[in-house]
Amino acid sequence: MPPPWSTEQVLSLSPDASSTAAARKLATPVPWGSTGATDAAVWGLCAGSGKSPYVTVVDLTGPAYSCSCPSRKFPCKHALALLVLWSQGQVAAAVEPAEFARTWLAGRAARAARPATSAAAEPVDEAAAARRVTARADRVAAGVADLQRWLRDQVTHGLAGADRAGYRHFEPVAGRLVDAQAPGLADTVRTLPAAAASGEGWPARLLEELALLHLLTTAHARLDELPDGLAAVVRRRIGFPTRAADVLATPAHRDTWAVLSVHDSSQDRLSVRRVHLHGTTSARDVAVVSFAAAGQPLDASLMAGTTLDADVHTYPGDPFRALVGQRHGEPARLTAPPAGVTLRDAARRWADALTADPWAAAIPVVLGPALVGVDGHGAFWVQDDTGRLPVPLGVQPWTALAVAGGRPVVLAVDYGAAGATPRAVLAGEELVAL
Known part of the structure; x- marks a missing residue:
């Protein structure tokens, strides 16, 4: 056994x-x-x-x-x-x-083993389906135009007071975008209060988020002119769903994938699970993201500290987000930590990610060996011979600091514009989730 x-x-x-x-x-x-x-x-x-x-x-x-x-x-x-x-x-x-x-x-x-009853066997009213697609596209376009007007108003009238307004300044806009069937834009708008209330320098951070929203609405207006990969990213960021079947139809990347971290969070009324997979042969890092309604179980088929021989398929236009396809065996225990990359190499990967998806929040990366530290003001950092990277404000990886014990360790992190968020520490044969 x-x-x-x-x-x-x-x-x-x-x-x-x-x-x-x-x-x-x-x-x-x-x-x-x-x-x-x-x-x-x-x-x-x-x-x-x-x-x-x-x-x-x-x-x-x-x-x-x-x-x-x-x-x-x-x-x-x-x-x-x-x-x-x-x-x-x-x-x-x-x-x-x-x-x-x-x-x-x-x-x-x-x-x-029971054959599934296929809805595909039932006749499909293609004309009705086309009308629904057109109607949704029209609603989304109207919602995007409404958001563009609101963005112009923010810049015209200024951001003063946004840090004290809380959610009431942004929620009506998000609600209209939900009605317009643009849930991706609505979710982005709902993150703006965090930028507006994040302490000193908040106007610059809020303006940066508004500029990214403006870039997204502009890209939506020019979807037909964009390369296929970038157009797929824009549609997904707006809120058009990407079918799992379309992702699984992309080329498969077979490897023995190490499951390095499983991180759960909440988004609106959904539970979100983000799993970091690392290809032990290809050294490729991808994130598998799954969702569940409140109170419902999340996908638990990928467990931190195991390896799995499987096919992985990446989303169109996004080489860092993936789905697991065919599995070629049962999971095994992870017995050795993967080799990490330097902070300089991680920065190059982040630049490549932003080229593919300018609205990316973070990508999975294995760093190390690297030191984890904290300064006299309580700010955490990760450092190696090529540089130092901050840990985002609000993230306090005391467990990582304790496990490292002042020694260089390998870290599974989410790397983004604000720095590196440690998700797991790999010291020898031990993997400690954070």
């Missing part, structure tokens, strides 16, 4: 802090019985407040979870606790799953 995941990898699957805390309390052998594990699944019965124990099964190949508890979180605290026990070597290996686990696993396999 392959080595179990580390406890840190297990807890990275947790949907929230309360689930993590509850799972830690349950991760003792006392409430558990009938536990076992194979190379594909872990199972067990957990005593609860009722007469019957909770039946918990985890399909490791997903991962996917089943538990008879009433929780609507995925994974629930019982699944997490069971995996923590397994990661600590407290679940015995078994030849075959228990009957209750085998039944659930067989049902999953049957559903996976």
